[in-house]
Amino acid sequence: MTDLTKLKISEARDALRKGDVSSVELTEACLAAIDKADALGAFVHKTPDVAMDQAKSADDRIKAGGAPDLCGIPLGIKDLFCTKGVPSQAASAILNGFKPEYESTVTSQLFDAGSVMLGKLNMDEFAMGSSNETSTYGNAINPWRRGNDDTALTPGGSSGGSASAVAADLCLGATGTDTGGSIRQPAAFTGITGIKPTYGRCSRWGIVAFASSLDQAGPMTKDVRDAAIMLEAMCGHDPKDSTSADLAVPNFEAMLTGDIKGKTIGIPREYRMDGMPDEIEALWAEGRKMLEDAGAVIKDISLPHTKYALPAYYVIAPAEASSNLARYDGVRYGHRAKLAQGDGITEMYEKTRAEGFGPEVQRRVMVGTYVLSAGFYDAYYNRARKVRTLIKKDFEDVFAQGVDAILTPATPSSAFELGKEHTDPVEMYLNDVFTVTVNLAGLPGISVPAGLDKQGLPLGLQLIGRPWEEGDLLNTAYALEQAAGFVAKPTQWW
Amino acid sequence: MSIDIETAARVAKLARIRVEDDALPALAQEFSNILGFIEQLNEVDVEGVEPMVSVEPMRLKRRKDGVTDGGMQDKILSNAPDAREGFFAVPKVVE
Numbered sequence: 001m002t003d004l005t006k007l008k009i010s011e012a013r014d015a016l017r018k019g020d021v022s023s024v025e026l027t028e029a030c031l032a033a034i035d036k037a038d039a040l041g042a043f044v045h046k047t048p049d050v051a052m053d054q055a056k057s058a059d060d061r062i063k064a065g066g067a068p069d070l071c072g073i074p075l076g077i078k079d080l081f082c083t084k085g086v087p088s089q090a091a092s093a094i095l096n097g098f099k100p101e102y103e104s105t106v107t108s109q110l111f112d113a114g115s116v117m118l119g120k121l122n123m124d125e126f127a128m129g130s131s132n133e134t135s136t137y138g139n140a141i142n143p144w145r146r147g148n149d150d151t152a153l154t155p156g157g158s159s160g161g162s163a164s165a166v167a168a169d170l171c172l173g174a175t176g177t178d179t180g181g182s183i184r185q186p187a188a189f190t191g192i193t194g195i196k197p198t199y200g201r202c203s204r205w206g207i208v209a210f211a212s213s214l215d216q217a218g219p220m221t222k223d224v225r226d227a228a229i230m231l232e233a234m235c236g237h238d239p240k241d242s243t244s245a246d247l248a249v250p251n252f253e254a255m256l257t258g259d260i261k262g263k264t265i266g267i268p269r270e271y272r273m274d275g276m277p278d279e280i281e282a283l284w285a286e287g288r289k290m291l292e293d294a295g296a297v298i299k300d301i302s303l304p305h306t307k308y309a310l311p312a313y314y315v316i317a318p319a320e321a322s323s324n325l326a327r328y329d330g331v332r333y334g335h336r337a338k339l340a341q342g343d344g345i346t347e348m349y350e351k352t353r354a355e356g357f358g359p360e361v362q363r364r365v366m367v368g369t370y371v372l373s374a375g376f377y378d379a380y381y382n383r384a385r386k387v388r389t390l391i392k393k394d395f396e397d398v399f400a401q402g403v404d405a406i407l408t409p410a411t412p413s414s415a416f417e418l419g420k421e422h423t424d425p426v427e428m429y430l431n432d433v434f435t436v437t438v439n440l441a442g443l444p445g446i447s448v449p450a451g452l453d454k455q456g457l458p459l460g461l462q463l464i465g466r467p468w469e470e471g472d473l474l475n476t477a478y479a480l481e482q483a484a485g486f487v488a489k490p491t492q493w494w
Numbered sequence: 495m496s497i498d499i500e501t502a503a504r505v506a507k508l509a510r511i512r513v514e515d516d517a518l519p520a521l522a523q524e525f526s527n528i529l530g531f532i533e534q535l536n537e538v539d540v541e542g543v544e545p546m547v548s549v550e551p552m553r554l555k556r557r558k559d560g561v562t563d564g565g566m567q568d569k570i571l572s573n574a575p576d577a578r579e580g581f582f583a584v585p586k587v588v589e
Contacts, residue, residue: 386538386545
């Protein structure tokens with residue numbers, strides 16, 4: 001078989017069962033592709049030995065029969081997931097050298113299902129960023145280019161390495177995490193599929209915490225079917241995460257019928273932003289038409305508090321981050337600054353954190369500290385949490401009116417250039433304008449590639465679903481995927 | 495709201511991040527920009543609205559308050575920058 005790395009998870013699953021290919025062959029093909037793709041900066045810690053051991057076991061298990069769907073499938077793992085004995089540093093210098101003694105619940109579940117870890121993937125430091133430029137490892141690069149122009153473009157962030165690796169066929173799928181859009185925005189920038197499930201679907205145990213009330217893990221894959229297969233393996237109740245839901249996980253793949261007749265799709269008027277490129281507007285209108293042609297009922301809806309989602313997010317997420325990141329103190333793991341004669345413990349904390357955290361992380365930790373400090377807690381933090389209640393209510397109201405899913409653009413632009421001077425951090429925050437509402441409301445959201453812009457770069461559409469109804473959401477996404485017929489791939493230059 | 499240099503220094507101190515004096519004006523400016531953006535929230539009528547505590551209305555699971563794990567001192571200390579005689583080692587805390 002040629003081009004093994006181009007296989008989708010569903011195709012590889014079937015080929016493995018027929019004996020057309022072994023997991024060892026698939027894994028070797030991916031490892032070879034990864035070694036040729038250093039220019040993409042996607043894989044930051046390669047784990048070929050782990051991968052080959054897992055692949056051999058997977059082949060035995062498949063031969064024995066009854067192996068799970070993901071058995072033998074080579075995956076990439078975002079650096080935010082703690083993987084036992086393998087560097088896991090959230091792309092931060094403050095976790096230099098950290099090798100966890102334990103395995104995150106999500107990766108445990110993936111490995112128990114027989115999947116193979118090829119290595120750890122690049123990301124923004126502590127998942128704080130929308131371009132993968134805050135990583136201590138350097139940039140991840142988008143495999144897509146503007147035609148023949150060799151300007152390096154961002155794969156998005158924070159799951160930039162995951163997006164780049166899947167789009168470039170270095171692995172069959174990858175894990176991502178999403179706090180404000182970190183799965184869906186990079187998926188849209190690289191022409192792949194990414195789903196953030198309902199808050200509580202996936203255990204957060206062993207995933208380096210950014211903003212605990214917003215963080216969720218999810219799969220990044222080559223199509224919707226693969227997302228369904230991989231998501232099912234990642235979900236489930238975990239006694240070690242008290243916010244993980246004790247709900248049965250359905251067979252998501254079995255729910256992909258493509259039949260959305262009679263479903264009501266909401267189009268929120270507040271997502272029509274000033275200055276939004278015509279191409280995004282046109283793609284959104286096309287998506288609306290595609291779902292209508294597939295038999296859905298289209299309904300114009302209003303989510304009145306949409307414009308306050310980003311400012312609320314930039315209070316709540318930094319507040320939680322300042323608290324979560326207090327643990328990086330140079331005592332228990334990672335970096336400790338060299339101390340001068342006479343330095344005490346406070347100097348150790350201050351120097352360690354100044355050296356170990358990059359500028360964006362420092363900025364967010366300090367903003368979080370400020371909004372939680374005495375005298376400002378009510379004015380900022382409590383107000384933001386009240387606005388969050390209103391944002392969630394906006395969604396509850398439209399769901400109560402019979403809306404099954406909501407269609408929006410995934411991002412306000414296609415992939416942008418790396419290395420542009422970002423003088424105003426707020427400008428970068430605007431990347432999350434369409435995705436961040438979903439995290440604040442705890443809802444499932446999926447980005448599906450739906451077209452190319454005139455520069456030849458992929459664009460995505462986002463579907464937002466009802467809580468816990470990922471199966472229904474994936475089915476609507478499947479219908480959209482079939483109608484959009486997106487098959488373009490980046491031309492290999494790396 | 496504009497953040498002055500003293501406030502920026504105080505926040506850096508609270509966050510236990512060393513910021514050199516010459517970097518404080520730029521930091522104060524960044525805080526001012528970000529807080530200016532956040533101030534939009536003042537336009538929202540939040541009268542009588544409860545601040546969100548939990549995004550999905552779930553009762554947190556409870557378990558018996560008992561020891562479920564332990565006896566792994568070596569694993570706990572394995573990533574420490576400085577561990578001695580079974581303890582984390584830190585600079586002098588009390589004069």
